[in-house]
Amino acid sequence: MAKKKRTQVRPLTVRPGARYTCFGDGLCCTNIHGLGPLTKKELVQVRRRDPAGAGWDEEFEDRMLFTEPDGGCHFLLPDLRCAIHAEAGPEAKPEGCRRFPLGLVATPEGGRITTHHRCPCRTMGARPILEPEAALPSLLDKAGRPKADGRVNKVRLERKAKKVSFATWREIEATVLEALGTGRPPEDVLDAEPFPELKGSSWEEEAEDFVDAMDETRFGTAIATFGEMLRALLDPEHRYRGPGRPWAEAFDRAEAREGEARSEDEVFADWIADEIWSLDFAKDSSFDVCRAELATRLQVGRAIADHYRERYGLAEGRAAAEALTVIELVGDSEFWEEIEGRIRP
Numbered sequence: 001m002a003k004k005k006r007t008q009v010r011p012l013t014v015r016p017g018a019r020y021t022c023f024g025d026g027l028c029c030t031n032i033h034g035l036g037p038l039t040k041k042e043l044v045q046v047r048r049r050d051p052a053g054a055g056w057d058e059e060f061e062d063r064m065l066f067t068e069p070d071g072g073c074h075f076l077l078p079d080l081r082c083a084i085h086a087e088a089g090p091e092a093k094p095e096g097c098r099r100f101p102l103g104l105v106a107t108p109e110g111g112r113i114t115t116h117h118r119c120p121c122r123t124m125g126a127r128p129i130l131e132p133e134a135a136l137p138s139l140l141d142k143a144g145r146p147k148a149d150g151r152v153n154k155v156r157l158e159r160k161a162k163k164v165s166f167a168t169w170r171e172i173e174a175t176v177l178e179a180l181g182t183g184r185p186p187e188d189v190l191d192a193e194p195f196p197e198l199k200g201s202s203w204e205e206e207a208e209d210f211v212d213a214m215d216e217t218r219f220g221t222a223i224a225t226f227g228e229m230l231r232a233l234l235d236p237e238h239r240y241r242g243p244g245r246p247w248a249e250a251f252d253r254a255e256a257r258e259g260e261a262r263s264e265d266e267v268f269a270d271w272i273a274d275e276i277w278s279l280d281f282a283k284d285s286s287f288d289v290c291r292a293e294l295a296t297r298l299q300v301g302r303a304i305a306d307h308y309r310e311r312y313g314l315a316e317g318r319a320a321a322e323a324l325t326v327i328e329l330v331g332d333s334e335f336w337e338e339i340e341g342r343i344r345p
Helices: 040-049 083-088 095-099 132-139 166-180 186-190 203-212 218-234 248-256 264-278 287-312 316-331 334-342
Strands: 012-014 054-057 062-065 102-107 110-115 154-156 163-165
Touching: 012 132, 040 054, 040 062, 040 083, 095 132, 102 132, 110 132, 110 264, 154 166, 163 166, 166 186, 166 264, 186 264, 186 287, 203 218, 203 334, 218 287, 218 316, 248 316, 264 287, 264 316, 287 316, 287 334, 316 334
Parallel strands: 012 110
Antiparallel strands: 054 062, 102 110, 154 163
16 A cells, blocks of 8 residues: 655745735724634733733634724724734734735645635735745744644545545646636636535525625625625526625725736636635545535626626726625635535536
8 A cells, every 4th residue: 555645834835826915905804704713822912912802702602803893803003004013023913813814735745825815915906926935924833833724635536536646636736727827717617517406405595594694794794795696696586785895995905006907807717726726625525516616606706796897886807806805705604614515516
């Protein structure tokens, strides 16, 4: 039996073409997601700085940073800088704050640096090529070593099939990533039908659950936006009545930066490439499920982007970037994790 090849975090690699640097647009410091969780040590350190800044959150059932009535982090300054960062440097921030929107997955070939796309700094305006050296400080643990968010040494291509070696996966992945970079519509590259069969549920039922999950947070708005557009796509008689764009100011700031305009296809293809590069699907799912769920979110994202252009007069690239914030947030939620477990490609 061949020896299982171990995963490692070095050498560090970035997907060719990935672009990102932090410009402080402020979106990640709001209730567009939970600000945490914090370790016990981080909680103590934050509360020493300001007792009102963090504590036990009943909704998340964990230690979290607190937000203010406007949805911003307690430590978010008027100029959108982090008070902890400004006063004590980036190493004083909780790990989750320091890493976002970056991530690191260990593979047999080294550590892959990944990026989330719900950050306007990642999707709009001037976006320098991301270099491993620039990302490394955000990915270190307290001992100064790169810390992986997950480890992948084999990949399951189909839900009921055996996993293939990482070398085999790399050949398949290289073809997909190359196609996404050539300008082909990402739907063609994914080659998967959206809205696949769901075991024990239906997309109509899921849409209702998404809409019902709306609350006063930006995340609640995003998930309800997704649910409403899902309803409209499934039922031509349903009139889309989305709840709005609470993150518009952050995208205004991103749009004000100089940078090359991007097409809708470029924005979505770049995101799909990073979703595949991150290997999140490989940790507990398969590539056929990944393709089907990405095709589904992509179709919803296209429809939201169309609505944003028509209703608000947004440029094509910006409309796609804002829609991408919605569909990525949904994809990282527990709601979507449950759906992925029900997908039958």
